[in-house]
Amino acid sequence: MVLSKISSQSDVSVHSTFASRYVRESFPRYKMPENSIPKEAAYQIINDELMLDGKPRLNLASFVTTWMEPECDKLIMDSINKNYVDMDEYPVTTELQNRCVNMIAHLFNAPLGESEAAVGVGTVGSSEAIMLAGLAFKRKWQNKRKAEGKPCDKPNIVTGANVQVCWEKFARYFEVELKEVKLSEDYYVMDPVKAVEMVDENTICVAAILGSTLNGEFEDVKLLNDLLVEKNKISGWDTPIHVDAASGGFIAPFLWPELEWDFRLPLVKSINVSGHKYGLVYAGVGWVIWRSKEDLPEELIFHINYLGTDQPTFTLNFSKGSSQIIAQYYQLIRLGHEGYRNVMENCHENAMVLKEGLEKTGRFKIVSKDVGVPVVAFSLKDKSWGHDEFEIAETLRRFGWIVPAYTMPADAKHITVLRVVIREDFSCTLAERLVLDITKVLHELDALPAKLLAKTYVQSVENGKINGTVEGKNGTVVKKTAIETQREITTYWKNFVTAQKSNRNKIC
16 A cells, blocks of 8 residues: 655656756656666756755754764764664674663663663654553553453553554554543643543553643643552552653753652653654664563563574564664763753753743744743734734745644644744754744734735724624624625725825825
8 A cells, every 4th residue: 555645646757957967868757767877867866856855954843853963973874784683793782772771761760770671672763662662551451351350352541632643553553442631722731630530440551741742741740640549549450651751751851850750650660762852863763661571571572583692572673773773872971961961951941042032022822831842832822913823834934944833632623833843953043043034924924915904904893993793684783794894894905005005195
């Protein structure tokens, strides 16, 4: 099944301006060509097309790292041909992954003994990490139910409606009911009280988000843990917690170390984090850490004697590159606690610069929180001008900025927001420049005749200069029809333009 979308209906050919000196004939767009072409031509053809992509560092929609130091870039290129799964052939790479797992486990306060090894694995991202954690919860719940002689065919998981789509994928792919806590205006994360109310004997875990993708806010994992402890005491269940720290896992330990969200809470049994977000590595690496060996059922771990040695593996795929694992180890030892703290503090400070700049315009309501992922999410206060957040996002692209606009999930769908993710490579100067460009965009949109007319008309109705209603039969007040309103707007606009011309023609 082809999931890609063809951008052009014609399959005539692919042309390249400069490659024509190497290739005189074009080749098909969606079929493999019959003949080879020079390497210079292949490079130039692809390079020409990629020029139309956006600039990654101006892509403020993405949490994913877009810059690393040249030394790390070199390590990545030197190891790009290593298959991570060949553990016997690349034992040092395997050792580096194990070191990363243990460093991250200690960062998340896993209850490890002096010489005890942490339980975890590197993944291609948090999506795979969540699938693995979810499978461990499901299998452990099934084993317990079977031992008690109870049915185990209707597992469910409780989350907020703000979860990333990978949770919906897990539920659908592995036949687990997804019970979502709905959001509400001005409260865009999961309510722990409502979440615990939804827990029943078939709940395999409650998933809390440390850094919502909607507005960067941290959910209250401590309150969730305390409420769930009480419910487990009363019910006799042992419902656990998984923390999806994809975005916040490398932020909270350095900016708010006193915040309890990790393995310091007894019901937190596993945590996932994205190395390619605030772990500061290019796309393609994530981590999942379990509290102890008991939280990862042994039957899920495969032992493969494939390339000369016993290879324990718990992944959804087999082959994958080693580069991102090595890059993660580089960042952990290169930066250390001090370096990560400096980077995260800088990101947070730049987020505050952007937030304050937007507030000074007087046009936006900030929906993100100061404690959370360095994200600034904001929406228009006054939409009577006739334009919305989607138009702002579209117009910003003319300045090179990629800023997403989207509506909130169920029960808050009437709220539309713009969101800017502050990464390591987004400087204070860029934050100030973005505010200036957003202000320019607002002025441009405000000055459009259709927008100006809409604003003027609304103000005139509010001031009583234009009557938006007519008197119907029996003295009832009836709202004017669309055509009547349009005619009145047109008349008002003509009068407005005439007055403007008259003012310009006056002799001072």
